[in-house]
Amino acid sequence: MGNQVGGGRRSRPAVEERYTRPQGLYPHPDIDLKKLRRLILEAKLAPCFPGSDDPRPDLDECPICFLFYPSLNRSKCCAKGICTECFLQMRTPTSCRPTQCPYCKMVSYAVEYRGVKTKEEKGNEQIEEQRVIEAQIRMRQQELQDDAERMKKKQAAALTNEVTTAQVEHCDTGGASTTGSGSLGKSNLH
Numbered sequence: 001m002g003n004q005v006g007g008g009r010r011s012r013p014a015v016e017e018r019y020t021r022p023q024g025l026y027p028h029p030d031i032d033l034k035k036l037r038r039l040i041l042e043a044k045l046a047p048c049f050p051g052s053d054d055p056r057p058d059l060d061e062c063p064i065c066f067l068f069y070p071s072l073n074r075s076k077c078c079a080k081g082i083c084t085e086c087f088l089q090m091r092t093p094t095s096c097r098p099t100q101c102p103y104c105k106m107v108s109y110a111v112e113y114r115g116v117k118t119k120e121e122k123g124n125e126q127i128e129e130q131r132v133i134e135a136q137i138r139m140r141q142q143e144l145q146d147d148a149e150r151m152k153k154k155q156a157a158a159l160t161n162e163v164t165t166a167q168v169e170h171c172d173t174g175g176a177s178t179t180g181s182g183s184l185g186k187s188n189l190h
């Protein structure tokens, strides 16, 4: 274990030994465990944390296996997350074809690992999410308001229509009878 001390140049939390090998999500028959361990210890790949079924705000979901991890690798092409075991599954070491990105289909798929997201990054993401949600709520409220206004106008229009027709009818009959009797009365007088 003494040779691990050399890795302490950059301050990064040491990866627990048990997370430097696959947790058994897939069978990995032809995996180079030594190489994998080195990549994880050098922080080139995310540690093989056991995935969790429960979503938690401090965990990231791997879009391939739908499990939640403290940190994921990111594809260099489209910055999508992937857990180390799914990444190993994507790479077919026996084939000489370059691997395609499972998300954007970019050839020569490669990932990088930026470590567990800092509190600041998490905070920024949450602020961004909050903004999106608030914008959606505002839009929904605006829609509801518009709907209500349209409804009100419709009702008002229907009401005035009723009133005017009623008034017109009333006027018509009333007017006819008054003018009728008026003219009658007038002609009687003459």
Ligand SMILES: [Zn+2]
Residues within 6 Å of the ligand: 062, 063, 064, 065, 066, 067, 082, 083, 084, 085, 086, 087
């Ligand atoms: Zn995964």
Ligand SMILES: [Zn+2]
Residues within 6 Å of the ligand: 075, 077, 078, 079, 080, 101, 102, 103, 104, 105, 106
């Ligand atoms: Zn991609």
